[in-house]
Amino acid sequence: MLNLDQILETAIAQGLDRFSMVAVARELGVTDMALYRYVGSREELYSRAAARAHATYPLPAEQTGWRPHLLEVAEQMWQLARRHPGIERYLLDGPYHPETLQLFSESIARFRAMAPEFTDDQAYVLLSRVVSVTLAAADNALSRRWQADPDEPSELFRWTVRALVDGMVAGLADLPGDGSARALGPESAVSP
Structure with missing residues (x-):
């Protein structure tokens, strides 16, 4: 049936x-x-x-610090996108189902527990931008063409994520405080 x-x-x-x-x-x-x-x-x-498919995303294991955690998030999100081509559009644009929002919330809470020095908005921006860049890279045929192993992210991808994190952390003092940091947050787009 x-x-x-x-x-x-x-x-x-x-x-x-x-x-x-x-x-x-x-x-x-x-x-x-x-x-x-x-x-x-x-x-x-x-x-x-x-x-x-997103519900199969395993929340990264507890890390010894927030920086390795962000790098692990990127690795696992890259693997999710590799296993499920086309998921990028859903994760970047929504509308999201409640299970997806729950995973987003759990991921942010886990990151916040490792990085209490960041405000909620700072933590959200750091985590969400790492995910966004990862999904954009996973969906980019040109970047995939240069990968030595199609089943693993390239070293250039890993370097890019590290450089992104370093740059964002260096600029957190300039993060807009007008609510725009979360303006593109998932809460604004929930599907039935």
């Missing part, structure tokens, strides 16, 4: 960047119209499948 879990897992297996309602239905042995009893559109199926 057809259910939402089967539909989501099939879309993920086919690829977030390329599945179609027709292909998912065909693989499940149903008509594409049968899928519409569970999801209203391909975009809704993408969003729900991306949220499910």
Whole structure:
């Protein structure tokens, strides 16, 4: 019997960047119209499948400091994007499902526990910008072309993340205090 879990897992297996309602239905042995009893559109199926794929993201293990933690976040997010091409759009743009927002919150809380010297806005900016740069790099065919091992981020990517973190930390005193630091935060875009 057809259910939402089967539909989501099939879309993920086919690829977030390329599945179609027709292909998912065909693989499940149903008509594409049968899928519409569970999801209203391909975009809704993408969003729900991306949220499910994101839920497989393991929160980085406790590190000895906040800097190694940020580097581990970048590594794991890069691996998530490699496993699920197309997830970048969901994680950068939303709209987000509650499970995704919960993972975002847990990730920020874990970082804050390691880095109490940062304000909430500073912690959010540091973590979210590392994730954003990682997802942009993972979605960049040109940067992937130069990787020695397609299953591992390049040394240039790792250097870029370290340089980004160093630069952001050096400029935290200039972080806008008008609320714009969190203006692009996930809370503003929640899907049904």
